[in-house]
Amino acid sequence: MENSPGNSETSSSKNTNEEEALKIPQEDFSKNLDVKDITLHQNKINIIKQEEEANKDLITLNSNTQLNIDTKKINAQKNRYPYCIVWTPIPFLTYIIPSIGHTGIATSEGIIHDFAASFYVNIDEMSFGKPTKYYQLDLDDREKYEYDKAIEKGDLKYNQERHNLFWNNCHSHVAFVLNQIKYKGKSNYTMVDVWWILILKGKYISFLAFIKTYIGFFIFFLIIYLAIR
Numbered sequence: 001m002e003n004s005p006g007n008s009e010t011s012s013s014k015n016t017n018e019e020e021a022l023k024i025p026q027e028d029f030s031k032n033l034d035v036k037d038i039t040l041h042q043n044k045i046n047i048i049k050q051e052e053e054a055n056k057d058l059i060t061l062n063s064n065t066q067l068n069i070d071t072k073k074i075n076a077q078k079n080r081y082p083y084c085i086v087w088t089p090i091p092f093l094t095y096i097i098p099s100i101g102h103t104g105i106a107t108s109e110g111i112i113h114d115f116a117a118s119f120y121v122n123i124d125e126m127s128f129g130k131p132t133k134y135y136q137l138d139l140d141d142r143e144k145y146e147y148d149k150a151i152e153k154g155d156l157k158y159n160q161e162r163h164n165l166f167w168n169n170c171h172s173h174v175a176f177v178l179n180q181i182k183y184k185g186k187s188n189y190t191m192v193d194v195w196w197i198l199i200l201k202g203k204y205i206s207f208l209a210f211i212k213t214y215i216g217f218f219i220f221f222l223i224i225y226l227a228i229r
Contacts, residue, residue, distance in 0.1 A: 072108075072136075076205050079130055080110030083139045083147065085174055086131035087198050095216030099199060102128045103170045105151060105177050108144040113151055115173035118162040121155045132209035133202040137183065150180035171195055 072082040084106045094101050104114030104126050116127040139147055154177045163169060171191030178189040204210040 072110075072140075074134065074136070075110070076130075078110075079112065079124075079126075081106040081112065081131065081134050081136075082108055082110040083137045084110070084134045085137065085194065085198065085202075086112055086114075086126065087133040087202060088126060088128050088131050089213050089216065090128050091216070094213065095220045098214055098217045099195070101133075101213075102126070103174050103194060103198065104131075105154075105174045107148050107151055108141065113155055113173075115158045115163060115170045119159055120163075121159050121173070123155075131205060132213050133198060133204050135197055135202045139181075139183075143181065147177075147181055150177045153177075153180055167191075 074081050074084070086104050086106060087101050089095075089098075089101050102114065102116075104112045104122070106112045111124050112122075112126050112131070114122045114126050116122040154173050157176060158173045161168060169191060171194040174194045175189040175191055178194070179187045183189070204213070
């Protein structure tokens with residue numbers, strides 16, 4: 001039986017509609033696939049960036065662990081001197097002999113401890129004023145616990161001892177801590193060793209700190225000079 005022209009047109013129309021119906025999902029699927037691909041690609045980029053940042057942090061952490069205490073910043077304004085022996089002038093006494101002053105030792109966090117008087121170790125408020133000179137010990141955070149523990153032992157010991165200007169003083173307290181940690185392989189530091197370390201290796205915090213240290217000495221000898229002139 002022959003198909004009528006009307007049936008032929010209807011069949012052709014149906015075929016066209018079916019093809020278009022099939023094309024639409026394919027185009028939508030293609031678009032969706034492109035979006036997914038882009039999203040996945042962007043996620044990969046983000047993951048790579050995160051890994052790079054994590055690696056940078058790890059490198060920084062490892063560097064900080066290995067590079068001694070250069071990473072431990074001194075903050076003079078906040079009075080923080082991590083891993084440091086610190087020094088400040090003693091009124092009148094330093095005016096006569098500028099190399100003699102008061103010392104303390106700071107924890108890994110920079111908090112100063114100083115043997116200030118008999119049966120008393122001062123914490124975070126150094127006797128005779130803020131430091132003018134410091135020496136940063138060659139230590140790092142791997143030795144943090146042992147170092148802080150040594151300062152704690154020093155405080156316990158000197159909180160029970162009399163202060164004597166000539167043989168049991170602030171320098172002795174610092175020497176005790178250095179002996180506890182066997183700094184540089186030594187365990188026989190004395191107050192003279194601490195004094196010598198500050199003379200040879202101590203750094204002035206600023207030019208004004210240098211002036212503060214020596215101004216009394218110059219004024220004292222200027223007065224003497226004018227008096228005997």
